[in-house]
């Protein structure tokens with residue numbers, strides 16, 4: 004049964020989703036838990052239904068999120084992880100995975116350009132970003148660990164308007180507060196305006212704040228913009244701010260000789276968040292947090308629990324990683340990406356990533372030539388392709404407020420049609436003053452120009468009579 | 470190959486671990502990543518080595534952590550999770566799992582005794598505890614979200630000396646500071662001294678602090694003590710403090726009619742952290758955070774990202790769970806525990822848990838009758854059995870400082886022997902003024918009295934000539 008799902012996942016002719024509204028779905032699958040268990044046959048039927056009504060995220064026409072595809076090595080790695088079911092806090096219960104994590108994190112540090120470097124796998128890029136906020140704060144103000152925020156001066160951080168919302172979640176969590184996340188404006192392509200960053204830094208200081216961190220994004224969530232890291236690093240140096248670089252999404256470009264220049268300057272970062280589970284195609288969850296300085300993670304996060312990290316163990320306890328992490332038990336997330344990397348080599352990732360960029364480029368160029376499609380950013384840097392579809396009835400009309408308001412309803416309508424048919428899943432969202440537009444995320448390894456053409460035809464078809 | 474691992478995992482005659490020191494292991498497995506990938510054959514050989522040198526956590530003689538065993542339904546659920554590889558933030562990409570999470574969390578709330586209740590799965594019980602700290606702070610001081618800690622009075626929290634270290638990690642992270650985690654002393658069985666809690670609360674207030682949370686533990690990590698929740702709840706009510714109950718480890722007792730009284734009063738909690746991946750035997754990671762108040766999680770954690778949680782979607786977006794979470798992408802952790810629950814029913818968990826308590830009871834009673842074993846707590850409440858082994862050469866000697874110091878080296882020595890032979894894994898640790906002692910965690914479903922006898926014989930054998 005599992006095999007069938009795997010095979011089907013690559014099959015373009017199958018449905019991406021068999022959508023049911025919540026109330027309907029509740030009636031279709033008997034999810035209830037009872038005092039007595041059910042038979043294995045009943046359970047198998049449930050599994051079939053679970054599969055039927057779940058989204059096929061491995062399907063080539065699943066463009067809805069920043070992940071897509073089902074890599075067979077990644078899957079094998081994740082199954083083996085589940086069979087070995089262990090926790091990655093001490094060498095003694097995860098000897099192989101401890102060393103494997105060292106190797107993979109070491110490789111990632113090397114790719115980033117950190118000479119030594121350190122790191123840990125986190126349960127999500129958001130958690131990595133939160134680690135960045137916390138480790139930076141600790142580095143600048145070590146007293147925070149014992150005494151809390153109230154012993155510190157008034158702090159603030161900078162991140163671009165279009166950066167990921169986990170910076171805000173993190174700021175709320177660590178007791179910094181949303182108001183102290185200062186948003187730096189972006190240019191029309193979604194890149195951070197570094198002149199504004201300089202001014203905002205001066206301004207914050209003049210107001211009596213200590214700005215302690217700048218988050219630069221390499222591949223923003225919606226437009227796929229790469230912030231100019233070199234210029235940001237200069238500003239960080241000048242004002243003694245920690246440079247965190249969020250390449251959760253666009254970090255894959257580091258593995259491509261062709262696209263790596265997008266991330267020039269990343270070696271100057273103090274910390275980096277990079278999710279192999281997005282552009283590199285590893286199964287969820289697989290997210291690395293890297294620091295330039297060795298040991299700082301341990302210092303910031305350690306709690307020295309004596310029942311777990313005994314110092315009198317018979318092996319070299321410097322291999323125990325648990326005190327670097329915000330977690331205690333920690334799922335093994337490294338095996339699946341290691342399996343992929345071992346099987347395909349850097350070269351394999353590079354090919355995958357180059358293909359994604361090439362397909363996104365193809366789609367972008369094609370959209371430029373077509374009536375009724377309008378790119379949000381005619382020169383996207385990453386593999387996000389964002390555009391409006393303008394139905395025939397709206398073309399050539401005056402583009403006043405009412406027109407835009409109407410356009411904002413087009414993407415949701417087309418999306419609903421596609422989902423109900425099960426042909427394709429693509430996300431849409433507004434951004435600043437721009438009404439709802441589609442965001443096609445090109446990342447599935449299997450994509451060809453035929454799939455790009457399919458996107459266009461399917462959207463045009465659904466939008467024909469709107 | 471995977472099947473073999475699964476089958477072997479239950480086989481007592483196989484090794485629990487084939488231990489190699491880090492430097493040796495590095496030579497045995499070629500973990501390095503290269504530009505070109507390796508063949509599938511080479512990769513399979515690597516996998517065999519990975520399996521060989523990984524700890525068999527499903528082995529009945531793996532007593533080292535608070536998890537043990539490999540449930541076939543849980544494993545099937547985890548494999549299916551990996552095949553469907555999705556993220557649990559919106560209904561649209563995880564329709565079945567969204568509803569399934571509602572069902573399982575709803576069931577857990579019911580078991581706890583929350584009338585309505587709310588919740589989310591977290592990547593670890595530590596993260597659940599951090600959620601507790603954060604949600605409570607937000608509830609008492611909503612301004613913290615926007616303005617941070619500096620807008621608040623001086624806060625502190627209470628937790629027992631023997632509670633889990635994630636309370637400290639969390640306090641450091643949320644900007645509260647380790648110094649503001651006030652540790653309440655425990656009685657000789659490891660239970661929180663509630664009289665001391667009352668006094669410490671008064672004292673903190675007198676010092677100008679606002680104590681805002683008490684963490685009660687149901688099943689402490691080392692001794693398995695259950696804090697007296699009813700008395701703690703009374704104090705929380707009196708002083709208007711949030712009651713968080715950490716039953717990450719001992720929560721399984723809630724599913725047993727026989728042992729549920731250990732957690733009397735838990736229905737008065739404001740929030741609960743409960744890990745099905747520990748006593749209930751679900752694969753890692755599987756951790757629920759529950760709140761009595763519906764909606765508070767969303768209020769505390771929301772960031773309203775417009776690219777993900779669009780309000781104009783065509784389905785009922787109140788099903789989207791992403792804004793309740795500290796994460797963005799969130800691994801599906803619910804399917805594996807749902808599979809187990811569906812297959813075995815409450816009754817199945819109850820039988821498993823009753824067996825664990827019975828085996829722990831058997832071991833405890835037997836140890837009382839034996840020369841050379843001394844229980845740390847002759848009346849353990851949970852299934853942790855903690856004891857010293859006193860080698861024959863040390864019996865009957867005067868128990869002075871030197872004697873105790875020597876005893877503290879016994880458990881590490883015996884552990885090393887057992888690990889090198891691969892016969893058994895048991896943790897040890899010091900606690901307060903007590904030198905290193907063994908902690909046998911009884912939780913594997915397959916355990917019988919023969920395994921309990923094996924523990925005794927094996928330890929006595931290894932310790933015979935020390």
Ligand SMILES: Cc1ncc(COP(=O)(O)O)c(C=O)c1O
Pocket residue numbers: 330331332333535592593594595596598632633635686688689690715716717718744756
């Ligand atoms: C009492 C208690 N609470 C919380 C935790 C943390 O759980 P996790 O390892 O899932 O973070 C543990 C882990 O051992 C524990 O024993």
Ligand SMILES: Cc1ncc(COP(=O)(O)O)c(C=O)c1O
Pocket residue numbers: 069126127128129130132166167169220222223224249250251252278290796797798799
């Ligand atoms: C730029 C960026 N950073 C961070 C994240 C968060 O990653 P995760 O979903 O793994 O928490 C995302 C997720 O979409 C992202 O796009």
